[in-house]
Each structure stands twice: as structure tokens, then as C-alpha cells.
Amino acid sequence: MKTEVINRVVLTEKKTSEWRSYELAGFWALRLTLVLVILILGVIVFDIVSKGAGVINWEFLTQPPRVGMTEGGIFPAIVGTFYVTLITIAFAVPLGVGAAIYLNEYAVQGKFTRLVRMSVRNLAGVPSIVFGLFGMAVFVKIFGFGPSLIAAGFTLGLLTLPVTVTASEEALRTVPRAYREGSFALGATRWQVVRTVVLPRAIPGILTGTILGLARAAGETAPILATGAAFFLPHLPDSIRSQFMALPYHLFIMSTQHHAISQVRPIAYGTALVLLALVCLLNLAAVLLRKRYRDKVAKGL
Amino acid sequence: MIQTNTNLKIDQTLVQKTINPELIKTTQDNECDYCEVKVENLNFFYGSIQALFNVTVKVREKGVAALIGPSGCGKSTFLRVLNRMNDLIPGTRLEGKVSIHGENIYAPNTDVVNLRKKVGMVFQHPNPFPKSIFDNIAYGPRIDGLKDKVKLNEIVESSLKGAALWDEVKDRLNEPALALSGGQQQRLCIARALAVKPSILLMDEPTSAIDPLATQRIEDLIRELCSNYTIIIVTHNMQQAARISDHTGFFLQGEMVEWGETSKLFTKPEEQRTEDYITGRFG
Amino acid sequence: MASITEKAMRVLFVFCGLAIILFLVGILYVLLSNSMPGLMELGFGPFFAADRWNPAAYGEPTYSLINMIYGTLMVTLGALIFAVPIGVAAAAYLAEIASPWERELFKPIVEVLAGVPSVVLGFFGLVVLAPLIARIFNLNSGLNAFNGAILVGIMALPIIITLAEDAITAVPKEYRHASLALGGTRWQTIWKTTIPAAFSGITAAAMLGMGRAIGETMIVLMVTGNMVARPDSFLDSVRTLSAGIAIDIGDVVFNSNHFHALFVAGLLLFLITFIVNLLADILIQRKPEANK
Numbered sequence: 001m002k003t004e005v006i007n008r009v010v011l012t013e014k015k016t017s018e019w020r021s022y023e024l025a026g027f028w029a030l031r032l033t034l035v036l037v038i039l040i041l042g043v044i045v046f047d048i049v050s051k052g053a054g055v056i057n058w059e060f061l062t063q064p065p066r067v068g069m070t071e072g073g074i075f076p077a078i079v080g081t082f083y084v085t086l087i088t089i090a091f092a093v094p095l096g097v098g099a100a101i102y103l104n105e106y107a108v109q110g111k112f113t114r115l116v117r118m119s120v121r122n123l124a125g126v127p128s129i130v131f132g133l134f135g136m137a138v139f140v141k142i143f144g145f146g147p148s149l150i151a152a153g154f155t156l157g158l159l160t161l162p163v164t165v166t167a168s169e170e171a172l173r174t175v176p177r178a179y180r181e182g183s184f185a186l187g188a189t190r191w192q193v194v195r196t197v198v199l200p201r202a203i204p205g206i207l208t209g210t211i212l213g214l215a216r217a218a219g220e221t222a223p224i225l226a227t228g229a230a231f232f233l234p235h236l237p238d239s240i241r242s243q244f245m246a247l248p249y250h251l252f253i254m255s256t257q258h259h260a261i262s263q264v265r266p267i268a269y270g271t272a273l274v275l276l277a278l279v280c281l282l283n284l285a286a287v288l289l290r291k292r293y294r295d296k297v298a299k300g301l
Numbered sequence: 302m303i304q305t306n307t308n309l310k311i312d313q314t315l316v317q318k319t320i321n322p323e324l325i326k327t328t329q330d331n332e333c334d335y336c337e338v339k340v341e342n343l344n345f346f347y348g349s350i351q352a353l354f355n356v357t358v359k360v361r362e363k364g365v366a367a368l369i370g371p372s373g374c375g376k377s378t379f380l381r382v383l384n385r386m387n388d389l390i391p392g393t394r395l396e397g398k399v400s401i402h403g404e405n406i407y408a409p410n411t412d413v414v415n416l417r418k419k420v421g422m423v424f425q426h427p428n429p430f431p432k433s434i435f436d437n438i439a440y441g442p443r444i445d446g447l448k449d450k451v452k453l454n455e456i457v458e459s460s461l462k463g464a465a466l467w468d469e470v471k472d473r474l475n476e477p478a479l480a481l482s483g484g485q486q487q488r489l490c491i492a493r494a495l496a497v498k499p500s501i502l503l504m505d506e507p508t509s510a511i512d513p514l515a516t517q518r519i520e521d522l523i524r525e526l527c528s529n530y531t532i533i534i535v536t537h538n539m540q541q542a543a544r545i546s547d548h549t550g551f552f553l554q555g556e557m558v559e560w561g562e563t564s565k566l567f568t569k570p571e572e573q574r575t576e577d578y579i580t581g582r583f584g
Numbered sequence: 585m586a587s588i589t590e591k592a593m594r595v596l597f598v599f600c601g602l603a604i605i606l607f608l609v610g611i612l613y614v615l616l617s618n619s620m621p622g623l624m625e626l627g628f629g630p631f632f633a634a635d636r637w638n639p640a641a642y643g644e645p646t647y648s649l650i651n652m653i654y655g656t657l658m659v660t661l662g663a664l665i666f667a668v669p670i671g672v673a674a675a676a677y678l679a680e681i682a683s684p685w686e687r688e689l690f691k692p693i694v695e696v697l698a699g700v701p702s703v704v705l706g707f708f709g710l711v712v713l714a715p716l717i718a719r720i721f722n723l724n725s726g727l728n729a730f731n732g733a734i735l736v737g738i739m740a741l742p743i744i745i746t747l748a749e750d751a752i753t754a755v756p757k758e759y760r761h762a763s764l765a766l767g768g769t770r771w772q773t774i775w776k777t778t779i780p781a782a783f784s785g786i787t788a789a790a791m792l793g794m795g796r797a798i799g800e801t802m803i804v805l806m807v808t809g810n811m812v813a814r815p816d817s818f819l820d821s822v823r824t825l826s827a828g829i830a831i832d833i834g835d836v837v838f839n840s841n842h843f844h845a846l847f848v849a850g851l852l853l854f855l856i857t858f859i860v861n862l863l864a865d866i867l868i869q870r871k872p873e874a875n876k
Contacts, residue, residue: 023771030677033670034690037745040738041697044708098600106597108391116601118865119608125792125861126611126854127799129826132833133850134611137618141838158607165604178428182490184389186441186497187418191593196444197430219701222801222826226833248703248802255707256806265711272707276700283699287692 045276052273055266061274069232069254070264074271079236080149080244081218081278084228087153087240088160088217093210095157096164100206103165104172105194124162128222131159135227150240152228159223160213167209171202204293208286215282219275221248231257247275337362337501337531338383343397345378345555347390352378354555356397360548365523365532367542367563370552370578376535379552380503383533384420385413401501418445421494425506427486429478429493434470437478437489441497456496464492465522484515488522495526502526504534508541520545539579543567551575615851622647622844631848637812637828639842647845649852651814655729655822656853659804662733662818663740663797668790670737671744672779675789678745679752680774698742706806709735714807721819727809730818735803740793747792751785752778784867791864795857801826825849 059073066072099116107113135155145151175198183193221229229249237244254268255261338360345353353375360366368376381387382399385406399406406416418441429437438457447453457474461467466488470481478489487507494502504523508516523532523545536542542549543563550560551572559566559575570576623631626647635648678687713734714726755778763777764770779786809821810831823831829846836843 019769019771023769026771027677027681030673030681033673034677034682034686036670037674037697037741038690038693040741041693041700043712044700044705047708047712048704095600095603098597099604102597102601106594107601113601116604119605121865122858122861123604123608123611125795125799125857126608127801127826127857129799129801129829129833130611130615130850130854130857133618133829133847134614136833137614137847138610161604161607176428178424178426179430181386181389181424182428182430182493183440185384185386185417185422185424186444186493187414187416188441188444189414189587189590191590192444194593196440201431215699219699219703221701221703222805222830225830248701251703251707252802252806255710268707268711272704276704279699279701280696283695287695 048269048272048276051266052269052271055270056273060270064234065232065267068260069258069267070260074247074250074267074274076233076236077245077247077250077271078274080229081247083149083237083244084153084156084224084246085214085218087149088156089210089214091154091157092160092164092213092217093206096161096209096213097168097206099161099165100168100172101194104169105198106190120162120165123158124166126159128159128220129225131155132223132225132227134158135223140227146241147226147228147230147243148241149228149237149244152224152244152246153240155223155227156217156220159220160217163213163216164206164209167212168202168206171205171209172198174205175201204289204296208290208293211282211286211289215279215286218282219248219279221246221252224249247271247278251275337401338533339398339400339403340382341398341400343379343382343395343399345375345382345387345396346394348392352555353382356557358550358557358560360531360533362531363527363529364547365527365534365545366548366550367546368533368535368550368552369537369539369542372537374552375555376550376552377505378555379557380422380505380533380535383501383503384417384422385411386417386422388413418497419499420501420503421497421499423487423490423494423502423504423507426510427483427490429481429486429489431477431479433475434478434481434489435474437493438496440493445497460492460496461489463495463526464488465518465525466492482515483511484518487511487515487519491519491522491526499530501531501533504532506535506537509537516541539567551578553578612854615847615854619844619847619851621839622841622848625841625844631845637823639832639845645841647841647848649825649828649845649849651812652823652825652828652849653852654815655804655808656798656824656826658729658815658818658822659732659736659800659808659824660794660797662729663737664790664794666734666737667740667744667793667797671741671789671793672748672786674741675745675748675752675786676774676779679749680770680778694742694745697738698746702739702800702802703806705735705739706803709803709807723819725809725821727807727821728819729808729815729822732804732808732822732824733818735807736797736800739800739803740797743796744789744793747789748782748786751782751789754785755781784870788864788867791860791867795860795864798860799826799853799857801830805830825853829853 061073061078062075063073064076065074099120103113103116107116132155135151135158139145139151139154140147143151179197179201180193183197188196224246228243229246230243231253233243233245251268251271254264254271258264338358340356340358343353343356344351356379368379370376378387382395383401383406387393387395395407401416401420405411430440432440435457438460439453442453442456447456458467458471461470466485469485470489478486481489487510491502491507508519511519520541523534526532527547534542534546546563548561549563549566551558551566551570551574553574559570559572561571566575567579570579630647631649633646633648634650635646637648637652638646678690682690709731710727713731717726717728717731718724719726759777759781760773763773768776804824805827808824808827810823810827811821812823812828813820815822829849832842832846836846
């Protein structure tokens with residue numbers, strides 16, 4: 001009897017240590033997947049930074065392409081991306097914030113709000129090339145904008161809309177109910193409550209969402225293929241009806257469409273680096289803003 | 302021991318002094334010449350759950366009315382009926398009649414915004430806006446369209462004085478209101494409500510989230526204010542109700558069990574359930 | 585005056601909410617109305633015939649999307665085979681095993697990866713991965729379905745990791761405690777209790793990743809070679825539906841059959857991703873109940 005008990009204890013111990021080593025091996029296997037993901041990102045970023053950094057100088061950033069785009073810089077593409085994202089913001093932010101205010105401040109939660117939220121999620125899942133088709137058919141053709149900054153900006157705005165709605169709604173939700181109640185109890189109307197108490201408090205969060213959406217829009221290529229992006233333009237766009245050059249589209253043509261692809265490879269690398277840096281900076285700005293904002297909320301200010 | 306005895310004595314004299322036949326008569330009749338708030342057969346529902354049952358009460362002009370009862374008994378719901386804050390909760394429904402200054406506030410043509418300007422509210426947790434002290438007080442007048450700096454200054458000063466906060470904050474009106482202590486924040490919220498010039502002030506357990514000293518200051522303030530305002534206060538603290546109120550209503554499970562002179566309700570309640578509650582047999 | 589502003593603002597905000605629905609319906613309507621003339625004139629048959637996509641042919645144009653559908657399926661399937669195991673394993677590690685500093689370090693990395701524009705990933709596939717694949721498999725060109733699958737998988741990784749981690753984290757602590765209290769090891773608890781409990785959420789993560797993979801355009805446009813022939817293996821060049829649209833969208837003649845055919849392809853893409861996302865959505869909505 002006694003020996004049996006001891007044996008059992010010993011057995012279990014052995015089993016436990018065996019299990020322990022299996023477990024550790026398993027944990028390390030899982031940890032390796034993380035290493036793999038980091039490695040993938042590391043290799044991509046390293047490749048682009050190491051081969052693109054040498055190309056980037058003041059001239060590259062401030063000069064237009066020259067000699068059939070085999071020399072010179074990418075200034076028009078930077079300007080074009082800047083302009084088109086401005087229009088994207090002008091389209092997506094008011095609509096997105098408005099829809100979020102409707103969902104969170106005005107609407108009675110029910111079938112209709114569920115339908116709106118479902119539409120937001122499904123809009124987020126629509127392939128970017130389908131937005132391109134829609135933009136071409138509606139903004140370029142039906143509205144008659146032609147291929148232009150405004151047609152491309154609206155198309156990108158549509159694509160960004162789910163991001164702004166979701167982020168704005170999240171920001172509105174962090175505003176304590178007590179503020180709304182305090183304001184209502186003083187005889188404020190709903191719009192006064194939103195304007196004077198809710199929005200001031202939610203704006204940093206909305207801004208964060210806007211920057212994230214903007215970063216996404218700035219990197220998109222498929223929606224602008226047929227709505228306004230141009231292969232090469234001798235001058236900068238002078239109105240919202242002009243076509244434009246854009247960084248992602250420029251990278252695309254410099255790596256696949258140019259007549260001397262291997263010759264312009266350094267320019268493509270430089271463009272990729274500028275685009276990557278731009279998107280990362282925007283994301284970083286959004287993350288920092290969000291962190292500062294959360295700290296502030298945590299402190300109760 | 303001795304101290305307790307003296308206290309008891311004082312209490313009794315106080316009670317004896319206040320209970321005079323005339324007052325008891327008014328209470329029994331439950332009538333007043335000019336009723337500030339008049340509630341008749343009020344039933345209130347959150348969706349399918351009924352929260353208030355057939356509440357009928359008349360509150361006189363000026364003075365303090367306290368609502369007591371165990372938590373979840375409907376006293377806060379009742380308070381929020383009076384400035385229609387319950388409108389903000391979807392799915393609520395109300396039967397019966399609620400009049401303020403003789404007007405049915407649930408009539409279809411009622412301007413809720415105006416109603417809430419007449420009937421101010423102070424919440425359980427101080428909720429100043431994340432703005433400066435000045436902007437907090439000026440909030441109500443500003444949303445009312447007042448832009449005149451001089452008038453705003455006057456209102457801010459008089460409201461802060463009215464809430465006994467002026468001397469403490471007059472030199473730092475532009476500092477954030479959230480930097481004030483809890484008790485000061487609550488008095489700021491009272492001042493903010495006063496700035497809209499209401500005639501009725503609803504207070505939902507205004508001292509439950511602040512320390513005893515600050516509580517005493519607010520109780521003193523309530524006594525001062527009640528000569529100019531009708532104050533209806535929800536409290537879970539029976540001693541507080543006894544200390545500051547003229548009338549008290551006892552709520553139990555959505556029913557207003559008893560309503561009457563505070564001194565009478567606490568010494569000679571008519572209902573057994575009231576007596577059980579105030580003697581601590583439940584709740 | 586005040587009440588006019590009040591009403592106007594309400595109408596404005598209701599309109600914004602309504603606009604979201606209208607945009608989604610509008611996209612469907614535009615796709616339908618622009619593909620209908622083509623479908624009416626040609627019927628469904630030619631789009632799914634065992635034929636090639638050659639809408640600009642000098643002789644008889646053909647509009648078959650079938651090889652592009654194969655291409656899309658191959659790239660999507662390959663991407664999922666690559667991304668789902670890695671993504672779920674990484675999510676399980678992050679949610680169950682990782683120390684706080686590992687999490688702190690890794691979260692921003694996932695966010696950065698999610699932010700890399702697909703055209704940059706495509707560029708990387710073109711200039712780095714393609715030569716590598718060509719050398720390893722001894723091919724003339726590394727622009728094929730395999731290359732596309734890897735990069736689309738990388739693109740889908742962040743979304744799978746993030747959502748799968750959310751799903752695993754949402755599993756109630758009590759489940760884990762019950763398993764551990766019964767003498768289960770952590771490893772057993774993860775694989776026998778936590779992950780099965782989070783299964784619908786993880787499936788939803790994989791499906792949303794799939795939705796993104798099906799619609800991804802720039803990567804496949806740049807790295808799969810875009811041949812319209814029927815692919816035999818992952819080492820063949822393929823053209824996906826999305827890339828097919830992107831290639832022709834620039835110079836298609838307005839209101840031609842070719843134009844309508846592009847919208848048929850777009851409609852197909854829209855419907856497939858819509859259904860996939862809808863199913864994922866239902867799975868996510870169902871999740872809390874399953875966890876009860």
C-alpha cells in the first residue's frame with residue numbers, strides 16, 4: 001500500500017517534468033511565429049530603407065522627374081498625394097463624424113442603427129479596386145468630374161469613411177455620460193450638448209481616427225488608377241479638376257510600367273521609402289496622439 | 302452617555318416645538334395654497350418594468366423636501382421625472398399627471414429645454430465640465446444666448462456667492478474646475494445650476510460622494526438656499542433628511558408610502574412600514 | 585431660431601447615417617447597372633465558359649472570368665495556408681503566454697505591418713521575392729501565384745493576429761481556471777479549452793483576412809505575372825479578378841461590352857467579399873452568446 005502511493009507520486013512527478021518540457025518546446029514554437037512576423041517586417045523595411053536611403057536628398061524631394069522620368073525627383077507625386085488626401089479628408093471627416101454623432105448621440109438604438117453599423121463594417125470590406133470602379137462610373141463619368149483630384153479624392157474618401165466613423169464613434173463613447181446629463185439638466189438642447197460638451201472632449205480621438213484613415217488613403221493605389229492619377233505631368237495640378245501624380249501610383253509605374261525599369265529602380269526604391277516613411281509617420285502621430293489623449297482621460301482632465 | 306442624553310433632549314424639544322396642531326392639519330390635508338410641484342397618480346415604466354406605482358404628492362413652494370427609502374426604491378427615478386431627465390433613457394413610459402407651477406410638464410407642447418431651465422439638477426457625483434470654473438458657471442447663460450461679458454461676470458459672481466463658493470475661487474476663475482476638491486466641485490455644480498435661475502432645485506444624493514466636512518457645508522448651503530428655492534433632495538441618509546428637510550417622503554418598492562412633515566414622519570409615522578424603515582428594521 | 589438649428593442639425597446627422605447605407609447600396613447599384621447591359625447582351629454563359637479573358641481581341645472577343653476566378657482562389661487559398669497558422673499561433677502566444685514587455689514590443693510592430701501600403705509590399709515582392717523564388721524553384725520568372733500568396737498572406741497577417749487575439753482574450757477566465765484546476769497544463773488549457781472556446785472568433789478573423797485577400801489588388805497586380813491562361817500549379821503565373829480589373833480599367837472604352845465585363849468582375853468580387861464579411865460578422869456577433 002505504502003509503496004504504491006510513493007510510486008504514484010514519483011510517476012506523477014516524472015510525468016509533470018515531461019509535460020513541462022513539452023510545454024516549453026510548444027511555447028518556444030509559438031514564440032518563433034512572433035519572431036517570424038518581426039523578421040518579415042524587418043526584412044521588408046531593411047531592404048527598402050537600405051536601398052532607398054541613398055537616393056533621397058533635397059533634390060529628390062523637391063524636383064520634378066526629368067529625362068523621361070529616369071532622373072530628377074518625385075516632388076509632383078508628393079504634392080499630388082498631399083492634395084488628394086486633403087480632398088479625402090474634406091469628404092470623409094464631416095460625413096464620418098456626422099454619422100458617428102448620429103449613431104452615438106441622436107439615434108435610438110434599434111434596427112436602423114444596426115443596419116447603419118452593419119453597412120459601415122461591410123463598406124470597410126469592399127475591395128479597393130471596386131471603389132475604383134465605382135469612382136470611375138460615378139465621379140468620373142456620371143458627375144462629369146473626369147479623371148481629377150476631386151474624383152480620386154471622393155473615391156478615397158468613400159474608402160476611408162468606415163475608418164472615420166468607427167474611430168469617431170469610439171471617441172464619442174469615451175465621453176462620460178455625466179457630462180451629457182449635466183448639460184441636459186442645465187437646459188441645453190441636444191445639439192448644444194454635442195457642440196459644447198461632447199465634441200470638445202472627443203476631438204483628440206476623432207483626430208486620431210482621421211490621421212489613421214488618412215494614412216490608409218495616402219497609400220492606396222487601386223482606387224486612383226482610373227479616377228485621376230497620372231503617369232507623368234509636366235506641371236503641378238492647378239485645380240481640383242486637374243489630374244495629378246501620386247506617390248503610390250508613381251511607385252507602381254516606376255516598378256512595372258516604365259520603359260527602362262532596371263534603370264529607374266533606385267528612383268522606385270526612393271519613392272517606396274518616402275511612401276513608407278510618410279505612412280509610418282502618420283501612424284506614429286496617431287499612436288502618440290492617442291496615447292497622450294488616453295493619459296489625459298486617465299488623469300480625469 | 303451624558304452627551305447622548307443632551308442630544309436627545311434637544312431633539313425632543315425641537316420636535317415638540319415644530320409639532321403644532323396647525324402644521325399637522327396642513328400635512329394631513331396634504332394641501333397647499335400654491336403648489337410648486339403637483340404629482341397625481343404617477344406610474345413610471347422602464348420598458349416593461351414598472352418603477353413607480355401610483356405616486357401622488359404635492360410639494361410646497363420654498364423649503365426642502367427630502368425623499369428617503371432603500372436603494373432601488375424609485376426615489377431617484379421620481380426625481381428625474383420632475384425635470385424629464387428620464388426622457389433620455391430609451392423605452393421609458395409614464396402615466397399620470399405631473400404639474401409644475403400649475404402646468405402639466407408632460408403635455409405634448411411642453412418645451413423640455415425650458416422646463417430644465419426652471420428645474421435645476423445636482424447629481425450624485427459632482428460632474429463639472431472639463432472647462433474653467435468661470436466657463437462652467439457661464440455655461441447655462443451662454444447656451445441661452447447670453448454673450449454680454451459684464452452680465453456673465455455678474456451671473457458668475459452671484460451664482461458662486463449663492464453657492465458659498467465665491468470666496469474660495471474668486472482669484473482663480475480661469476483654472477480648470479476639475480482641480481477643485483470634491484466638495485467644492487459639488488458646490489460648483491450647485492452654482493452652475495443657480496446660474497440658470499431655476500425656481501426648483503433637484504438634488505440626487507448630492508453628498509454621498511464627498512467627505513463629512515464638505516457634506517456639512519453643503520447641508521448648510523441647502524438650508525440657506527431653501528428660503529429662495531424649492532429644493533427636493535434624494536438621500537439615503539435618514540439623519541440628513543431629518544437635519545435639513547421640512548417635508549419627507551418615504552419610498553418603498555416604487556410606492557410613496559408616506560409623505561409629511563419631517564419631524565412627524567420621523568417621530569410619529571402613520572405607516573408601520575415607515576416606522577420599520579426609520580427604526581432600522583430593514584433597508 | 586434655436587429650434588430651427590436643432591432640427592437642422594438632427595436632419596443633417598440622420599442624413600450622414602443614412603448616407604453610409606446609401607453608399608453601400610449605391611456601390612451595389614452601380615455595379616449591377618453597369619454589368620447588366622453586358623449580362624443582357626451576352627448572357628451569363630460567356631463569363632464562366634471554359635475560355636479566356638480576351639475582351640479586346642481583334643477577332644471575336646471573349647469574356648471568360650473563369651481563369652481569373654481560379655487565380656483569385658489560388659492566391660487567397662495560398663495566402664490563408666500561410667497566414668492563418670502563423671497568425672493564430674502568434675495570437676495565441678500574445679494572448680496566453682507573452683510577457684507584458686513582449687506584448688508592448690509586438691503590438692506596434694503589428695500596427696506598422698498593417699500600415700505598410702500594399703503597393704510597397706508588391707514592390708518588395710517584385711524586386712526581392714520574385715528573383716528569390718525564381719532561383720529556388722529554377723524558374724524563368726518568380727512572378728507567380730506562390731509569390732502573390734506569400735505577400736497577400738503577409739498583408740492579411742495583422743488583421744488575423746489582431747482579431748484572433750481579441751477572440752482569445754475574450755474567453756472568460758473561468759474556463760481557463762476550470763481547466764487548470766482539473767490538473768490541465770497551460771499547454772493543454774490553451775489547445776483544449778481556450779482556443780476551442782474562441783473558435784468562432786478565430787474563424788471570423790480568418791474570414792476577414794480572407795475577405796481582404798480576395799479583394800487585394802496592387803500586390804497581385806505586381807507579383808503574379810497576370811497571365812490569363814489557366815494555371816496548373818502555384819508556380820504558374822495567374823491573373824486575379826482584382827488585378828484583371830486594374831489592368832483594363834485605365835483604357836477601357838466607356839459602355840462597351842468590355843466595360844460591362846469589368847463591372848461583372850467587380851460585382852463578383854463585391855458579392856464574394858460581402859458574403860465572406862457578412863458571415864464573419866455573424867460569427868463575431870454570435871461570439872458573446874457562445875461564451876456565456
